Amino acid sequence: MKSKNTPILLTVFFAILAVSLFLRFKSPPTVDEQADTDPDKISFKFTVPANSRVGLLWEDDDTGESKRIGLKADPGALIKVEIEKGDPAIPALDELPKNFFFEVPADNADGAETEFQPGIKLVEFNNQQLSQSRFRFYWEDYSHPVLTELRRREKLDELVKDSTDELEFFTRILKWTHQQWKEGNPDPYPPFNALLILDWIRQGKTTGFCAQYAQVMVQSLQSFGHSARYVSLANHEVLEVWSNQHAKWIVMDPTDGIYYTDGKRPLNSYELFLALVENRIGEIQTVGAKHDPKRITGSYGVFSIATRNDHLAQNRPPSAILKDLWKERIHLITPHNKDLPYHEGKLRPVTTFVSDIYFPMNSANVKLLQPNAAGNVVLQLETDMPGFSRYQASVNGGPDERIPAMYIWELQPGRNTIEISAQNLMGVSGPRSKIVIEKK
Numbered sequence: 001m002k003s004k005n006t007p008i009l010l011t012v013f014f015a016i017l018a019v020s021l022f023l024r025f026k027s028p029p030t031v032d033e034q035a036d037t038d039p040d041k042i043s044f045k046f047t048v049p050a051n052s053r054v055g056l057l058w059e060d061d062d063t064g065e066s067k068r069i070g071l072k073a074d075p076g077a078l079i080k081v082e083i084e085k086g087d088p089a090i091p092a093l094d095e096l097p098k099n100f101f102f103e104v105p106a107d108n109a110d111g112a113e114t115e116f117q118p119g120i121k122l123v124e125f126n127n128q129q130l131s132q133s134r135f136r137f138y139w140e141d142y143s144h145p146v147l148t149e150l151r152r153r154e155k156l157d158e159l160v161k162d163s164t165d166e167l168e169f170f171t172r173i174l175k176w177t178h179q180q181w182k183e184g185n186p187d188p189y190p191p192f193n194a195l196l197i198l199d200w201i202r203q204g205k206t207t208g209f210c211a212q213y214a215q216v217m218v219q220s221l222q223s224f225g226h227s228a229r230y231v232s233l234a235n236h237e238v239l240e241v242w243s244n245q246h247a248k249w250i251v252m253d254p255t256d257g258i259y260y261t262d263g264k265r266p267l268n269s270y271e272l273f274l275a276l277v278e279n280r281i282g283e284i285q286t287v288g289a290k291h292d293p294k295r296i297t298g299s300y301g302v303f304s305i306a307t308r309n310d311h312l313a314q315n316r317p318p319s320a321i322l323k324d325l326w327k328e329r330i331h332l333i334t335p336h337n338k339d340l341p342y343h344e345g346k347l348r349p350v351t352t353f354v355s356d357i358y359f360p361m362n363s364a365n366v367k368l369l370q371p372n373a374a375g376n377v378v379l380q381l382e383t384d385m386p387g388f389s390r391y392q393a394s395v396n397g398g399p400d401e402r403i404p405a406m407y408i409w410e411l412q413p414g415r416n417t418i419e420i421s422a423q424n425l426m427g428v429s430g431p432r433s434k435i436v437i438e439k440k
Contacts (some may be wrong), residue, residue: 013237027068042296042417051429120375120411124436128363129248132386133331135349135357138308139386141154142225142426150194151223152196154321160224167266170221171259174288177217178257183209189318192311194219210237213254218309223427227361227386230306231269232329233299240268244360247431249358256295258288270332272300277336304329304348305357330357362430364391364422375439378421379407387424394419399430 012309046111055321071307140147151157159176163169180198184207190197194216195296200206214237215260221241228241231251243266250266252259259268262283275284281293308314308326311321326343331350333340341348351357367380381391382405393407395418416439420434 022338023024023160051216067128073290104315106248110371117262119376119440122368122435123415123436123438125368125433126434127366128431128433129353129360130363131359131361131364134201134311134351134353134360135356136305138310140219140222140225140310140312142222142387142424144222144312146195146220147223150219150308153195154198155221156220156223166243170226170241170243170250172290173217174252174254174259175257177213177254178219178288180213180216181208183213183255185209186212189322191318192321210255212240213237215311217252217254218313222309225424229309232304233269234302236299238269244428244430247360250362256289258286260296261287267301268358269303269305270354272296273303273336276300277334302331304331307349332357350398361385362422362424362428364420364430364433366420366433366435368435376408376410376418377437379409379418381405381407381420381422381428383422385422385424385430387426389425392421392423392429411437413439 002141007368049093053439054361068424077197125361154176155174156173158174160169163172181201186206186208188206190200190206190208190212192215197208197212197216201208201212214230218230221228226241228239232238236255238251238253238255243250244247246265248265249268250259251272260272262271263285266287267284272284275281277295281296284293284296285291306325307330314321326346326348327349331341331348332354333350333352340350362385363383365382367382369378369380381403383391391405391407392399393403394413395409396416398420403420409416416437417434419434421429421432
């Protein structure tokens with residue numbers, strides 16, 4: 001049971017840890033005068049340096065994970081911080097920590113360079129962002145034995161061997177899935193298990209339509225460590241796979257063996273929806289078959305995104321999964337589509353925020369802290385990658401090397417470049433965050 005002093009103890013712990021961290025990684029904040037306050041409290045004031053944000057950094061005592069609290073304050077603002085003194089069993093602070101960390105934001109206006117310390121200039125900060133979805137998504141364990149056996153038995157490694165890039169990798173699995181059987185109405189309805197779907201169809205026990213094509217392709221992609229999810233359309237089932245190459249979700253239709261582009265990059269369901277309601281279907285191109293605008297107009301006017309693809313881990317009969325599908329699909333409500341979706345009188349999950357369903361994946365998000373006294377910077381890394389294994393960085397064009405979540409980047413005179421990515425247990429790397437700093 002937590003004591004009533006727990007919040008006070010945690011606050012003191014955070015403050016003490018902030019001091020210990022920044023005795024090593026000192027930033028240059030200017031602490032103003034000690035404020036006259038209650039004798040049971042300690043407080044101080046300081047001015048936020050230009051081109052900075054301020055926060056408090058600590059380490060979780062259960063997991064060892066680095067955490068942070070962001071304090072909202074504009075550059076140049078005078079900040080007053082007040083902390084209650086702790087339990088007598090723990091030495092109380094005699095003074096407030098002198099060194100909070102100061103984070104350099106990545107949102108420089110018009111790509112302008114920022115000199116955040118004399119002789120040290122931030123030239124580029126292309127930072128990958130974390131998901132901001134308010135919904136919980138459930139991802140399959142990439143090491144599930146069914147996925148391992150699917151990849152081995154169907155010789156998928158040989159199928160994707162020598163793919164020139166990630167999109168070709170996806171396309172080969174798309175075409176393979178499309179070619180596995182002739183579409184029909186599944187009866188009996190097979191389990192949500194790619195191995196059993198293929199076995200039952202090959203044995204003549206049943207057949208499959210769009211849902212089975214999607215399930216086989218999703219699990220084939222998962223067997224290589226790629227995040228994929230189901231998408232329900234007006235009268236069709238497809239899937240979207242997260243592309244690290246393009247840093248976006250892209251839709252693939254294994255029933256027809258196709259995907260769509262705007263002539264430059266592959267598209268997702270939402271982009272096809274917008275093209276439909278904005279009368280821009282003429283801009284869309286189909287890859288894998290002859291372009292059929294009716295497929296888009298007949299299907300993509302309504303779409304919903306599945307919140308889970310962990311049906312192997314669930315190991316539930318298909319009847320139970322199908323019964324719950326209505327509450328596991330998120331519908332986007334827009335000015336073009338204001339009707340609320342219902343299932344047997346029950347409102348399906350809805351959102352008006354595109355970010356709830358179109359969020360980034362596999363990001364290595366970087367907090368860039370102000371240079372310390374040695375002229376180096378500290379990078380604090382965070383990710384929400386499913387099956388995360390490690391962070392890796394390429395410094396000044398060198399090979400990728402493993403780095404810790406709290407990394408000291410030692411700057412050399414001249415231009416310094418670092419590219420950072422997260423990697424999962426299957427060896428798949430996410431989009432790269434890039435920072436360029438000029439040091440005199």
